[in-house]
Amino acid sequence: MKNIYILGFDQALASAITGVLDLFALAGVTWNRIQSTQPTPIFNVQIASANGEPIRCINGINLGAHVSFDEIKQADALIIPTIGGPIEHVLANNPALIELIQTANTKRWILAGNCTGNFLLAHAGILNGKQATTHWGFKDQFKKQYPKVNLTAEFMLTRDEHIYCAGGGLAWFDLGLHMIERFVGFEIAIQTAKAFVIDYRRDSQLSYSLMGLAKPHKDTLIKDVQNWLNLNYAKNISIDELAERFSVSKRTLIRRFNQSLDMPPNAYIQGLRIEGAQKLLEESEMQIETIMNKVGYEDASSFRRLFKSKTGVTPSEYRSRFSRR
Structure with missing residues (x-):
């Protein structure tokens, strides 16, 4: 089985943790049950936190962690969920998470960030010179803070070598399905999408974004x-x-x-x-x-x-x- 870890932190978006956990955990399971065949789990997916303690999500829900960051010795992929709270606060208060991202990058583990979670990847310095995306509403802030990143915020998903980025807050399902296809093939990915009744292969955020025509100025x-x-x-x-x-x-x-x-x-x-x-x-x-x-x-x-x-x-x-x- 493939080992997937979701890296939790306080003020994360709960659905970007539990949703992607469900998606991976039920790949090869829900579709098989619908078809009355033997469920075949493919992924072992766990939530990790800095000290193995529960994390408090932005909606007030406490989510328990399976392991601490130090307990992750080998991973097929690490997933960084959406930052739901003030971005600068989260960046400043998660040095252990930043360090784990840098270590995983050195080991060439697959790293996948969702939405504003990609600020953590950029803050770790691993996106410099690479293509990335983030939520369309935060693209200007991202560009200002990380000018060395090739930001293409119009894309729902990007992949540059072993690093994946997804755009919108609920783009975790685009990210998860893409990774499932990468790990075990298109058939399992499309079966999972059908089982969850979600669209597969959305490629753009443009239809969801505002054009920014009302930018404030004094002229x-x-x-x-x-x-x-x-x-x-x-x-x-x-x-x-x-x-x-x-x-x-x-x-x-x-x-x-x-x-x-x-x-x-x-x-x-x-x-x-x-x-x-x-x-x-x-x-x-x-x-x-x-x-x-x-x-x-x-x-x-x-x-x-x-x-x-x-x-x-x-x-x-x-x-x-x-x-x-």
Whole structure:
């Protein structure tokens, strides 16, 4: 059997521990029971804590540990769950966890971090020069703290050599299924996904993320332009016309947009249009072509291509996943 250890710590997200534990522990078990065949456990999965003591998760639940970090002599994989509390506090208060991650990296054990748990991998210094992901809401903080990491926060999963990273808070099931496939093959992974009734091989966080268009700043001109564009983004207006409306040069408008929002005006307008399309897909039953026209696009193929590049899915897929009706 494969030995998997989930590295627990105070203020971890409980579901990122118990959920992935269930996933590994029941691989080869639940599906077999459904099919009336002999259950065949594949993984021996245990929770570890610094001293073998219970950990107190962010929701107030105490989870018992099977072993201490020092008792881990050999592992097929170590899993670092989501940080549910203040990230800096958790990083500062878990030196034993950081040390174990560094030791495991030296031994080339598989290391897998989930969501903000990847801050612990980066803090241990093992992600420098490697591709990684984290929760889309923390990507700016991650980039600022760990500039040597090749962060691709649009991805749900990354793998660089023996290190895996998963993006969202509940991406532990994407991570677990991927690791199950890596260890024992696609058939067992897909059986486990079916047994748990969860999607397999989601590849992007983009459809879940916000575009960050409302970044705070102090430029009153750009605030005025934003307010106007929020009401008129569907109109066919050029950047030259926009600059003229607000009595500045095109060059000045672009420069101040970049300084205030880290993007040029045309990218901002695109973002508003895609967000407008997302809202209509969620809340209405309009035809996609009608929605496309309402947000300022005329060419269907261009709209679909842009929508997918921004959200990771097609408009139809987005509606199927997020429609409120």
